[in-house]
Each structure stands twice: as structure tokens, then as C-alpha cells.
Amino acid sequence: DEDIIEVLGSPKMERDKYEDNETAGVVTGLAWTQVGGDILFIESILSKGKGALNITGNLGKVMKESATIALEYIKGNAGELGIDPEVIEKYNVHIHVPEGATPKDGPSAGITMLTSLVSLYTQKKVKKSIAMTGEITLRGKVLPVGGIKEKILAAKRAHIKEIILCEENRRDIEEIKEEYLKGLKFHYVKEMKEVIDIAILKEKVKNPKKL
Amino acid sequence: DEDIIEVLGSPKMERDKYEDNETAGVVTGLAWTQVGGDILFIESILSKGKGALNITGNLGKVMKESATIALEYIKGNAGELGIDPEVIEKYNVHIHVPEGATPKDGPSAGITMLTSLVSLYTQKKVKKSIAMTGEITLRGKVLPVGGIKEKILAAKRAHIKEIILCEENRRDIEEIKEEYLKGLKFHYVKEMKEVIDIAILKEKVKNPKKL
Amino acid sequence: DEDIIEVLGSPKMERDKYEDNETAGVVTGLAWTQVGGDILFIESILSKGKGALNITGNLGKVMKESATIALEYIKGNAGELGIDPEVIEKYNVHIHVPEGATPKDGPSAGITMLTSLVSLYTQKKVKKSIAMTGEITLRGKVLPVGGIKEKILAAKRAHIKEIILCEENRRDIEEIKEEYLKGLKFHYVKEMKEVIDIAILKEKVKNPKKL
Amino acid sequence: DEDIIEVLGSPKMERDKYEDNETAGVVTGLAWTQVGGDILFIESILSKGKGALNITGNLGKVMKESATIALEYIKGNAGELGIDPEVIEKYNVHIHVPEGATPKDGPSAGITMLTSLVSLYTQKKVKKSIAMTGEITLRGKVLPVGGIKEKILAAKRAHIKEIILCEENRRDIEEIKEEYLKGLKFHYVKEMKEVIDIAILKEKVKNPKKL
Amino acid sequence: DEDIIEVLGSPKMERDKYEDNETAGVVTGLAWTQVGGDILFIESILSKGKGALNITGNLGKVMKESATIALEYIKGNAGELGIDPEVIEKYNVHIHVPEGATPKDGPSAGITMLTSLVSLYTQKKVKKSIAMTGEITLRGKVLPVGGIKEKILAAKRAHIKEIILCEENRRDIEEIKEEYLKGLKFHYVKEMKEVIDIAILKEKVKNPKKL
Amino acid sequence: DEDIIEVLGSPKMERDKYEDNETAGVVTGLAWTQVGGDILFIESILSKGKGALNITGNLGKVMKESATIALEYIKGNAGELGIDPEVIEKYNVHIHVPEGATPKDGPSAGITMLTSLVSLYTQKKVKKSIAMTGEITLRGKVLPVGGIKEKILAAKRAHIKEIILCEENRRDIEEIKEEYLKGLKFHYVKEMKEVIDIAILKEKVKNPKKL
Ligand SMILES: [Ca+2]
Ligand SMILES: [Ca+2]
Ligand SMILES: [Ca+2]
Ligand SMILES: [Ca+2]
């Protein structure tokens, strides 16, 4: 089997850096790996279609379920979110998590996916230099997730300034030495609506797609 | 494989607490794990569609079958349950069991899923501080399940006040020391209708969805 | 993996008891397990649809095939069985085998599934206190199955009075000590029609569904 | 796992005996197992539909492919076989191989499946006391198969009188002691048409289905 | 598991012999196995339908992909190949590789499948006593394949007279002792069109199907 | 299992050589394997259809996802790329990566697939003697990939003259001895648009397909 083209196991990449917030649907999440925390990006785009959801990025079952839940929540709350339900029906949405060589799973990208989709359907900017991690549920709650310490360290390395966490993860932050938290502002939330209020700006992105 | 994003195996969360009963479709169940009992929530929501059933939450085959059976039972008994059959046909229903990092399986969430769907289609409140565990069958019976002692202890920790069990699980309760049962009221049932009579209130939830 | 919700492996239930014959589609079968015989129930219900077949109960491939064969046989012999072919086309049928925590496989529930579906489509009662075990074939034959001794003992424990077996299983009964057979009446059959003649009564169930 | 219902591994059945030829679509094949030869039956039935093919009997991929090839060949040669192409389009066909507890695979039931389908679509009788074994190909050839000696011994035990084999299996017969062949008549064929000429009688079955 | 019907592992067959070229869609390929080379046949037939492609013969993923590529190439070059595009749309095509007991995989049957389909859609004869082996690509190239020496020996045993290979396999032939090559004529090609020019005759097969 | 036709494991082929740029949709990529770098080709063709995407070449999940992302990006930016959106809807596209005997996976062929599809939909030539490697994302970024050193050596062996890499792979090139880089021109990019600007010529291919 020496001849197999196996880019999946090829040399390591550098850790990611925060990027700008000029593109609708691009949001920064926080991930835990066995060798430390990392940031990851959720990207989403719309193309004309019939409301189909396509998910890529070498994702496991649970992470794909998060995308389903985020979309279902948006459908069920389109009015309050200022989203035209017809837009959801008339476009396909594709969610992608870059760095395909890394398998990814778990529910903790839930609020990041939610924010990505709300930005996409509203074409509004995501707040600058913000990152987030938290599970979502169908009824609109945000649930705590693990690996908080590693995720915070990764956020600092990536020049993140604000972080959204579940209220129940507050105690995890309180256990971290204060010097590691310098320069970071934390938002603790219980509801998915709070995430959107914090992360989605009123301003539209440059050259918003007309939906 | 050091670089795999593996939130699934990340640090443990706290045990769950009972939440309120203000949302249609949210019901508290009881679960058995190798390290003790726990409570779990069943959530369900409706979105316009054609009667499709979508199930998420890192569930195994048997637990998904329970959702199918609950929905089939409701279709077959819509009239008696006060549910308009057209509503079932005109909406998709999504059932979710939060905490995606934990794989879940087995038939014991059957009556919890049934109660969730009846609350959802009727937009009626679920009784406050109640939890339940029991297998369901197509013909409307409730079957006994295992792990009763651990489930009862978890219910107490979560401040549950009333519990619905199969009549055949009565003997399991009788084997538990009385001091562990203080403050808990038990309902033993044989039929799925009894579960609904006990758990579903006449009162609608706040801001019921118009179906 | 300590945190996995694993109800599938939870504490054992008691052996089943025979139940009444008031519900269309509910029939008692006999099963063989590595720790002895047991009875099992086949349940089926109809809901408006387009003739789809849905099968649940933690069943393996061969047991699902039995359900397919039973339904196909009924379609091919609807006239003789007094079933309106339009009913088969206008309803979906769901077959369930309770006790989802136990994986089940093998062809021996064939005649039980057949009897369940005939009772369902005709809304006729199944004979009281009868159980059965036997493989079915597309051409209407009943084939012998294994584990007869254990199944007979389980039937007695469950207060079964009559048992339908394949003619070729007669010798298995003849090898069992007579004292174990007391109070049991045996019907040996070669054809699926004989099963229906014996097991399906002329009387309709209470409150038959109008098809 | 002691409680698993595992009829698949249950006690052995007796060897099969030849049955009559009164039913359209029932044909006797020969099989090779690690403990000797056996006979098997191919059954098929039609039900109104759109030409779908359903295959059951605990079969592996290759044996299912044989069924596909037989049906495709019949479609391509309907005229010569005296089959109305509209019948193929207006009925679903279900092919079943009884004894679901035994997994079955391999291409050697090809000519048996072909004969079954031709008998089914023409409602003609299959020759009495005949059995067969041989692979089929899309272009109408019959290919040799293995296990001939064991298959012949099983055929004799089952009171088979005539056997159809591929011409290239003639040498396998010539290697068998003559005393084992007494009372058996062999037909060696190269083409699928020859199989049909030998095995399908002109006479219709009793009460032929009107197609 | 002694009772499993396992024809797949049954006694070996003799090596194949070349057959005639009277049937449209039947082409001889060359295969490499761990015990030496062998010839194999590709067969294809058309039946009325909607352009579906069905592939059988116990084939692996890569070999099935070859069939897809061949068909796609023909669709993209129908005009030049003298094939009416409507024919491709109005018929289903089934490709089969006989000897179902042998699993087969790899890309080397590509040019054989291409030739089979061109013969099928044009109903033209394939050149007599010719065999071939080579991978195909979507852009019409023929790529070299392995196992050339073993394949050549098998071709001679089967009385093949001409062989089509990729130009890049010429060096493999040059490494074979000349005595083994006596009586064989080689065609080295770079493009799929060259394969068709060499292998497909102008003459139609006897009783061509009217398309 | 000696008789298995196992071309997948057959003798090794020579390394690939660069080919011309006369065909729309054919682009040269760079691959990393455990025994060194290699070049690979991406091919794509259009056939009349409904916008379906078909992918072959023994590819893993991540590599297939790259194709999906490339196509989605093109759909979302058709206008800027000079592609008629109706063409994307009215044709099926098939992407193939030759050498089916070699399993291939990983995200690094992303920019190569993108270039292939843009060339295909515009029928424009790809720049001569250019190769490329880089992951793509839905939002139009190019991400760095691994195995750069081995890929560069393979590119030289194949007579490649220009190479497109992600800006973040620049440091990997700077670590390679200068003598190995002689005769190679590097293009470092951050955006997918830059790849297209560099790799796609204004000139159409000979005999462009009329779309
Ligand atoms: Ca990273
Ligand atoms: Ca996250
Ligand atoms: Ca919990
Ligand atoms: Ca429960």
C-alpha cells in the first residue's frame, strides 16, 4: 500500500489566525483537540435551490446534527430573526468547516453554526474579533461544552477579543488564572437569541447578496 | 492522529436540573448510564412541510424506532387525542435529545417522546416537575424498563416531584429504601393514554403556535 | 465511555405473559433464546398512506424479510382472504415487535406476522390463548423451525392453551415428555391458509377500524 | 448478551425433499454447503406494480445479482419466450429462497431463478422431479459451477429424477461412480434457451393467474 | 456455521476460452490474478428504460467506476461514434462480467467496457479473436495497466490472436521472451478512439437489435 | 482466495508526465504519497442533464467534498467568472481523477478541481506546464497543504514550469535547497480568484463545446 495518495496524514499546519468579518456566514468557533485548543471557521453560502442543506468539512454525525438543529431553529423563528421564510425555501444552503484533513465532531460548534446561518440569511456582519463555543438545542437553549481552558488559550493566540460561552461554563473560566484571561471579554448566555443579539451586527456586509 | 478535533471525548458536564414547562414539546425523561442515573430532555418542534420526521441527538436505532412508534400511535389516535390529522400532514416534526456528545439508545424514552409529541401537536403544557420512563408499543401499552433505582436517584437530584412508570415497574420501587423515595409521587400506568392523561395539562403554553 | 446512556444493556425484565385478543393485529409468537424460550408479540397498525411497510423492534434482516413475505402473500391472495386490495394500497402498515432492548432475528415469526396482518386488514379477532411459530414462504407453505422444546415450555409459563406448528415439527413435540405438554393443544399445519383458518376468528374486534 | 433472540443459530432442520410442480414459479435448485449438498427452492410471485424486483431469503450480493440478470434476460427476450412485455412492466416480482436462517450466496442458482421467472410470467408448469444448477450470463450462456458431486448426492436423497447442468460440468459427472448416478437423467446445456426448453412444460399450472 | 450455503468458495473452474464475436456487446478482456492471468468477458444489453446503468458480476468500486466513465465518454462523443443520443436516453444498459463467484476490481477493464458499449449501441461486431486491457479516462486517454506478462500468457492459452494495449505498456511486452509472443499481434494505443477503430468492425451483428 | 481478480494490487506504474493543455477541464495537480510526491490529473466533462455532479477515481470522502465545494463556489460566483448559470443547471458534470488503482483522499486537490471546472464551463485553456496544490473553502480562500517538498520534486520530474501554492506555503518553499527549485516559477495566492486569474487563459480550447 506504499503508493496510496494519503494527504490526510500529511505534515501539520500552523494554528489558525482570526480573519476579518467582511463576509456573510463566516464565524469563528473554538475547538478542543488532544494537543490543545484551536480556532475553526464556519462558512456558509446560499445558492438557488429548494431549501436543501449540504454539509462538508470531514464532519462526524453529531456535528452534522448541529447544523440541522441550527437550520430548524431558524425556520421556526424566522419572523423574530428578520428572515423571510421564502428565502429559506428558495435557496440551498451549504455549510463548510475548512481544513478537510482534520476529522471533526461534537456538538460544541452549535452556536457558531447558528450565527453563521443568521448572518447568511440576513447578510449582516458578524461582530469583529469574536469567537464562540456552545451546544444548541431545538428549544433555543445554549448548553455548556468541555475543553474551555484549551479553547481560551487558542483564542488568545489567534487574537480573539470577545468570547461567547454558555452561562454554565462561567465556572470553567473562573478556574483559569487571571493572567491568561487578560484582554478577553466574556459573554455568558443561556438562550440562542442572546448569541444572535451579541454576535450579529445591524450593519450589512459589503455587497450583500440580494435575497 | 493527535490533531483530531474530538470534542466528543471532552471533559464531563454537570448533572442536569429540571427546567420549566413553558415550552410545548419539552419533556423530562430518565436515563440509566454505567455511572448512575441521569435526566434527559426530549424536545420537538414543527416546521411547515409534508409530515416528515427528523430525529437528532446522537441516538441509536432503537431510540429512533421509539420516535417512529410514538408518531405512528398519534396518527392512529389523532381524534381521541384532540389533534387535527391535517396538522400532522402539513408540518415536519423534528425530535431532538440534547447533549450530543453522549450516545443514547434503548426503548425507555418511549413515553417521554410520546408526551413530547402530544404536547407539540396540541400546544398544551406538560405537568410541572414530572419525569417519566417507559417503553411504548404500537398497540398503546406501556412496558417496564430497567435501571429504575438509578433513575429515581437522578430524579431526586434534579428536583423532580412526580414520576410516571409502567405498572410492572412498581416492584422495582418497592425494593428501594423509603427514605430515597420521600418527596416523590409515583404514577403507575399500563396504557399510553394514561400517560397523556397524567402528563398533559389542559392549559395551552404561553404564545402557542397556531397550527 | 463511562457516560454513555446504555439502556440497551440494562437489567432483565420478567418473562412475558399472554395478553388478551381484543386488539386487531396483536398475535403471540414463540421465540428461542440462549437462556430458554420466551413468548413475543407481533403488533401491527394501519395509517392512511400509499401501501408502505414500516418495521420496528430491533429486528435483523431475516425477520424483516418475513414481514415482506407475509405482506406479499396477502397481496397475492387478497381475494381469498376477504381483504379489499384497495385497502392495502391506501394505508401504510407498521409492524412492531415490542421489547426494543432485545435484538431479534430469524424466520420463525413468519406465521405470527402473517396472522397479525390478516387480523389487521380484516379487523377480525385472533383466537384466544393461541401462540405460534413457523417460517413462511412466498408460495404459501409453512416450514419447520428450531428450538421447539424451549418454546413449548415458555408457552406453558405464559398460560398459552393452543399452539400452531409446522407439520414437520410434530416429531419435535413427540420427543418432549408428556407431562410438559399437558393442557396444550397442538395444531400441525403445512399451508399458510391453515394457519389463518385456525387462528383468525369470524368475529370482528371491538370497535373495528373502518377500512 | 444472553437474552438475545437468536433463532438464526437454532437447531438444524432435516434435508429437504422434492415437492410437486403445481405452482408457477417454484423450481428446485441444487446447493453446495460445507457439510454436503442440499436442494433448495426458488419461489417467485407477481403482484400489481411497476416492474420492481424484490429479493428475499437471506441472500448475498452475488445471488441477488443472478436474479437481476435472469430478469434482464427475460426482458430482452420476452418475445421469443412468449411473454408479454407489458406484463413485466405492470407487475412487481418477488423472488424468495426459503429457509431464511441459512445465509446463501453464489451464482449457481442462476438457471433455477431463470426457470422460476419464466414459469411465473408464462404460468406454465415446470417439469416434474427436475432440479438444476448453473450460472447464467446476460448473453444467454450457461456457465459451469462447483460442488457437482455433493449436489448430485443431495438430488438423489431428495428423489430428483432429472438434472440440468452446464455442458462444461459433464466431466464432473463422468468422475462420479456410476452407482451414484443410477436413476438420474442428465441434461447438459450451453444456452439458457435450452434450459427453458427442457424445464418449462407447455401445460399451464392449475388455476393460472390471469396476466 | 457449517450449514451455510457457500457456493462462493466452491471448487475451481477451468480457465476460459475465447468465444465468438456474434453477439453485440460481448468483448474479451484480460485479467491478472494472484495465480496467473485469465481472460474475462464483458457483456452488455439494452432494455427499454430511461438511460439507467446497472452493473453486476461481483465487482468492486473501481471497476464500477470504469463502467461509468465509459458510458459518460460515449455520451460526450455520441456523434463521432455514430450513436444516436436518443438511444442512450431511451434504453437502460446493463453491464455484466460473468463468473460471479470471483470478486473483481481495478481499472484495467476500462477499454473492454468501452468497446462493449460501443458495440452494443451500434450493434456492430467486435473484431474476431481480439482481447484488450487498459484503463480509460474521461478525456479519452488510455492508461497503462499492470500484470501484462500474465495476461499475455492467458491470452495465448485462450487462443487470442490480437491484443490492444496502451502505448506505455509496450515496454512490458518487450521484456517478454519472444517465443511467448508468437502468433500474437499487438496494437498499442494512446486514445480511446484508436481502440474503437481497431476493435469495432463496420459489419453489424446477425439480427441486430433495432434501436 | 487465490483466484481473486485483484488488479488493484498489481505491479507499479511509472510516474506521470505533464500532458498538454488542449482539452477543457484537464488540470495538473500535485500529490503526496508515502513513497514521494507525484502529479495527478483532474479531468471533467459535461453531458446534458440537470446539474448533477458525479465523481470517480477511487476517491475518499474529503476529496469528494472538495469537488462539491468547487462547484458550489462556481455557482455562487458564476457572474464574475463569466459562466452562464443556466449552463450549470442544464448539464451534468463528471469529475474524474485517473489511475483508479490508487486510492486518493485529502483536501489538497481543491484548487485543481476548481480550475478544472472553470476551464470546463468556460471552455478556456489552462496555462501550459502549470501545476497546483491547495485546499479551497466556500468563502473563496486558498488554504495551505502539506507535503510541499515531495510535491515540488515530483513537479520537476514531470517537467512542470509553474506552480500555484497558498501564500502560507511560501515558507515551505523557502526551506527547500535552491538547486531543487531551478526552472520553477512559483505563484503564491490567498484567494481562489487569483488561482483562476493565473491558471485560466483567455483563449478557448480547440473545438470548444458549445454550451
Ligand atoms: Ca487549525
Ligand atoms: Ca465552536
Ligand atoms: Ca446529562
Ligand atoms: Ca425516558
Ligand SMILES: [Ca+2]
Ligand atoms: Ca420477553
Ligand SMILES: [Ca+2]
Ligand atoms: Ca413466532
Ligand SMILES: [Ca+2]
Ligand atoms: Ca435445506
Ligand SMILES: [Ca+2]
Ligand atoms: Ca441452483
Ligand SMILES: [Ca+2]
Ligand atoms: Ca476465469
Ligand SMILES: [Ca+2]
Ligand atoms: Ca480488461
Ligand SMILES: [Ca+2]
Ligand atoms: Ca501516478
Ligand SMILES: [Ca+2]
Ligand atoms: Ca492538487
